[in-house]
Amino acid sequence: MNNLVTEADHAAEKAIFEVIQKEFPDHYILSEETGEIVMDSTYKWIIDPIDGTVNFANGIPICCVSIGLEQDGQMIMGAVYNPIMNEFFFAQKGFGATLNDKLIHVSDKTELIHSCLVTGFPYTYLDEPNGHYRCLRN
Secondary structure (H helix, E strand, O other): OOOOOOHHHHHHHHHHHHHHHHHOOOOEEEEOOOEEEOOOOOEEEEEEEEEOHHHHHOOOOOOEEEEEEEEOOEEEEEEEEEOOOOEEEEEEOOOEEEEOOEEEOOOOOOOHHHOOOOOOOOHHHOOOOOHHHHHHHO
8 A cells, every 4th residue: 555546636636737737837747646747847836636645545634735836946835735634834935834824833942852753754765674764864
């Protein structure tokens, strides 16, 4: 179940593509499911239609739609929406980040012992010795 793709992934991706291509027909799109729709554009949309597909497929409400926008190789905007928990995170370069329109910020904790870490590991590390450790170390 490490490379699970659901019908919902494809349906969500199709809906996202339709909106972007209608509003920005000349923009480049990179999506987890389809791959690249290459256009000669300074803008690139980066999409994961269901980020946390394994959670989604198992009824775990920790999954979302993740969309980023890059211009000239620099991330300028990102949005993450969890419809199950009604959480909408949005960030724009130079303007900070919000959760449901309320400004958010990183923790002021300075010591790891007093911190809470949340991780996600790429599946490419599963078969490598100490793969997850290497991912954290980098």
